[in-house]
Amino acid sequence: MIDIEATLYQKTKAIIDRYGFSFKKNFGQNFLIDQRVLDKIIAAGDIQADDVVLEIGPGIGTLTQAIARKAKTVIAVEIDRTLIPLLEEVLSDFDNIRLINDDILKVDIKALSEEYGRPLKVISNLPYYITTPVIMNILEKEAPVSSIVVMIQKEVAMRMQAAPGTKDYGSLSVVTAYFADCYLAANVPRNCFIPRPNVDSAVISLKPYDKKPYDTADREGFFKFVKAAFSMRRKTLVNCIGSSGDFDLTKEEFSEILKKAGYDERIRGEALSLPDFHRIFELM
Numbered sequence: 589m590i591d592i593e594a595t596l597y598q599k600t601k602a603i604i605d606r607y608g609f610s611f612k613k614n615f616g617q618n619f620l621i622d623q624r625v626l627d628k629i630i631a632a633g634d635i636q637a638d639d640v641v642l643e644i645g646p647g648i649g650t651l652t653q654a655i656a657r658k659a660k661t662v663i664a665v666e667i668d669r670t671l672i673p674l675l676e677e678v679l680s681d682f683d684n685i686r687l688i689n690d691d692i693l694k695v696d697i698k699a700l701s702e703e704y705g706r707p708l709k710v711i712s713n714l715p716y717y718i719t720t721p722v723i724m725n726i727l728e729k730e731a732p733v734s735s736i737v738v739m740i741q742k743e744v745a746m747r748m749q750a751a752p753g754t755k756d757y758g759s760l761s762v763v764t765a766y767f768a769d770c771y772l773a774a775n776v777p778r779n780c781f782i783p784r785p786n787v788d789s790a791v792i793s794l795k796p797y798d799k800k801p802y803d804t805a806d807r808e809g810f811f812k813f814v815k816a817a818f819s820m821r822r823k824t825l826v827n828c829i830g831s832s833g834d835f836d837l838t839k840e841e842f843s844e845i846l847k848k849a850g851y852d853e854r855i856r857g858e859a860l861s862l863p864d865f866h867r868i869f870e871l872m
């Protein structure tokens with residue numbers, strides 16, 4: 589008996605062989621071959637019949653087809669031009685998929701959203717090498733995106749959704765929490781892809797806030813402060829900020845601010861949540 593996983597693997601192999609496709613490492617090409625993981629991504633994507641979904645890197649169109657069965661439109665952006673003829677054929681049964689041969693980092697997401705008259709949902713098995721720039725570009729530029737469901741390296745996913753005091757907690761956790769509600773939708777072992785990557789993956793779901801609960805007028809300064817707070821892992825916040833050079837404050841002055849905000853002067857950055865950082869920064 590052939591199980592479902594074997595079928596997706598066999599389908600993938602058959603397409604790759606038929607087109608004589610060879611994987612390009614520099615494009616982070618690791619194709620998903622596990623049907624259960626595919627189902628989890630689709631479930632986390634919560635696709636509605638009138639949704640316009642932006643898929644980054646359709647590969648050979650596995651996830652693309654699953655999205656297209658539920659969404660109104662799929663905009664699939666693929667950088668590898670050798671995949672385009674293959675995708676055109678594999679996806680020819682669908683009339684709701686728009687293929688764009690481009691680098692996602694050059695695509696104007698705002699213009700796309702305006703063209704379709706609605707915010708986009710992003711769903712993707714992201715190429716590892718651009719995980720952080722893609723996600724941060726969307727969040728920091730406040731692109732019109734209502735949700736992001738992406739497969740990324742497990743290590744990065746753990747850091748994004750980590751809580752204060754845990755080993756994965758760091759500036760990426762605080763920056764992520766600043767922009768979006770974030771949860772881990774699935775853990776994905778490395779054997780769910782061909783070729784098999786050297787790291788495990790996870791599916792993360794991000795819902796950018798309409799109105800950020802802890803916003804500040806000086807975001808650049810705030811993120812500098814958060815990064816400086818984690819710059820020396822075992823040092824107190826006072827030492828990190830006092831020796832960073834980025835802030836016009838002596839250790840004594842910063843200690844005073846901490847006290848005023850109601851914190852112990854020996855506190856470390858890793859113990860502080862986004863609301864804590866926000867509160868201290870507003871007094872600086």
Ligand code: SAM
Pocket residue numbers: 615616617618619620621644645646647648649650651652665666667668690691692693713714715716718
């Ligand atoms: N979606 C497919 C799947 O799940 O099997 C493929 C995922 S694979 C991890 C990443 C895909 O992104 C590849 O098809 C790769 O060519 C494409 N890609 C890499 N860099 C890209 C970029 N800068 N812009 C758009 N697509 C890119």
